[in-house]
Amino acid sequence: MDKTTSIHGMWSSRLMFILAATGSAVGLGNIWRFPYMTSDNGGGAFVLVYLGCILLVGLPILMAEILIGRHGRVSPINTFRKLTRESGVSRHWVAIGWIGIVAGILILSFYSVVAGWTLHYAFLYVKQLAGGAAITDPGATFAALLADPLELTFWHALFMLLTVAVVALGVEKGLERAVRFLMPALFVLLLMLVVYGMTTGFMGQAATFLFKPDWSVITGGTFLSAMGQAFFTLSLGMCTMMTYGAYLPREGVSIGRVGIAVALTDTSVALLAGLAIFPIVLSFGIDPAGGGPGLIFTSLPLAFESMPFGIVYGLAFFGLLAVAAWTSSISLLEPATAFLVERFGVASRKRAALGIAGLSWLLGLLSVLSLNVWSGVRILDRDIMTFVEFIANDLMLPLGGLLIALFAGWALNRTILREQLSDMPPVLFTTWRWLMRVVAPALVLIVLVRAVL
Numbered sequence: 433m434d435k436t437t438s439i440h441g442m443w444s445s446r447l448m449f450i451l452a453a454t455g456s457a458v459g460l461g462n463i464w465r466f467p468y469m470t471s472d473n474g475g476g477a478f479v480l481v482y483l484g485c486i487l488l489v490g491l492p493i494l495m496a497e498i499l500i501g502r503h504g505r506v507s508p509i510n511t512f513r514k515l516t517r518e519s520g521v522s523r524h525w526v527a528i529g530w531i532g533i534v535a536g537i538l539i540l541s542f543y544s545v546v547a548g549w550t551l552h553y554a555f556l557y558v559k560q561l562a563g564g565a566a567i568t569d570p571g572a573t574f575a576a577l578l579a580d581p582l583e584l585t586f587w588h589a590l591f592m593l594l595t596v597a598v599v600a601l602g603v604e605k606g607l608e609r610a611v612r613f614l615m616p617a618l619f620v621l622l623l624m625l626v627v628y629g630m631t632t633g634f635m636g637q638a639a640t641f642l643f644k645p646d647w648s649v650i651t652g653g654t655f656l657s658a659m660g661q662a663f664f665t666l667s668l669g670m671c672t673m674m675t676y677g678a679y680l681p682r683e684g685v686s687i688g689r690v691g692i693a694v695a696l697t698d699t700s701v702a703l704l705a706g707l708a709i710f711p712i713v714l715s716f717g718i719d720p721a722g723g724g725p726g727l728i729f730t731s732l733p734l735a736f737e738s739m740p741f742g743i744v745y746g747l748a749f750f751g752l753l754a755v756a757a758w759t760s761s762i763s764l765l766e767p768a769t770a771f772l773v774e775r776f777g778v779a780s781r782k783r784a785a786l787g788i789a790g791l792s793w794l795l796g797l798l799s800v801l802s803l804n805v806w807s808g809v810r811i812l813d814r815d816i817m818t819f820v821e822f823i824a825n826d827l828m829l830p831l832g833g834l835l836i837a838l839f840a841g842w843a844l845n846r847t848i849l850r851e852q853l854s855d856m857p858p859v860l861f862t863t864w865r866w867l868m869r870v871v872a873p874a875l876v877l878i879v880l881v882r883a884v885l
């Protein structure tokens with residue numbers, strides 16, 4: 433049996449896998465969502481719970497996903513079909529793959545809308561360079577964008593087309609250049625913003641807000657948000673990393689190490705984003721709490737308008753953020769596309785990608801309209817976009833992750849696990865296995881139950 437390659441192609445090197453997995457992980461989750469979730473959930477305590485979730489739940493499940501993928505070598509649904517047969521366990525585990533496909537389509541629907549905002553902002557700076565008006569009142573600029581369904585739909589569509597283009601070509605071919613240079617560029621830009629933050633004199637206060645826990649503001653909902661954010665930012669719980677793992681060569685790649693590399697990079701980018709944004713927020717006299725989804729769009733332009741070369745900087749920042757979102761969105765589309773390709777043949781890749789993305793785009797229109805025409809519509813106290821985000825990020829991803837952990841911990845036998853994690857020292861292997869069997873599932877379950885009750 434050929435277990436060493438996948439029909440969808442393989443990463444050309446270990447570095448390529450790390451770039452792709454990091455490209456998937458680092459995106460709007462780090463730079464748009466992490467700061468505003470921190471802002472809305474009271475700062476330090478949220479950040480600490482989030483970091484705990486990354487370490488005890490996220491990182492181990494990340495390894496599990498890569499491992500299951502590399503062992504299965506096909507798209508998630510077929511991987512579960514194959515592995516349940518091979519291990520002689522219940523076929524019901526295949527449901528994990530289906531949850532993943534649905535979650536992916538839901539997430540992509542609003543992800544593409546928000547990525548559209550970043551494209552729109554990049555364009556605003558292009559216009560400014562060409563002599564257009566400055567963004568003097570970012571709050572009003574942002575509100576004007578949200579109030580305009582056509583404008584939102586246009587950028588949402590453009591971003592979705594960019595995503596389809598890469599996935600239709602095959603992820604490996606489409607991705608390599610984007611991640612190798614542009615992601616490090618974004619990292620440098622963030623570092624420069626942190627340095628700018630230091631010159632504002634508000635870095636101390638920002639760091640206090642980010643890292644000093646105030647446990648009095650914590651509720652069951654905070655834990656759920658932190659857990660959901662941990663899954664979202666690491667691209668976990670919907671078999672994305674499993675799909676990427678399926679294209680990972682067996683030789684010379686340590687799943688433990690690449691997992692750590694991806695989790696560390698992702699976490700650093702999120703923390704850097706926090707350290708970049710909050711000094712700016714504070715220095716312009718904005719309340720760091722309760723910033724909402726508009727946080728980076730209403731705060732960063734203030735800094736860009738007042739710093740030297742700020743317009744170029746603003747263009748680079750939002751442009752590169754769109755690229756980061758792009759390397760993430762393709763990973764949302766790839767699992768479902770790979771499944772259809774296995775079903776209908778390699779020649780169908782373009783149509784498969786287009787079909788799934790089209791569905792997601794249509795669903796995204798609900799998010800677009802919930803920002804304006806349907807802003808009054810409430811489901812469980814949320815507008816439509818926030819509701820979709822809640823169902824997918826906070827419920828489906830943790831649930832998917834919980835099942836993936838149980839599958840790795842109980843359904844797969846030790847020999848398979850050991851073969852995939854062959855370089856892991858015995859103590860770490862045993863620790864990881866018990867994290868999968870008991871600790872991670874229990875933590876996820878407690879958080880889910882606490883939030884619902």
Ligand code: TRP
Nearest residue numbers: 457459460461664665667672760
């Ligand atoms: N992790 C990405 C981000 O932080 C988003 C993302 C890509 C994702 N693929 C995913 C989230 C799979 C959940 C599952 O922006």
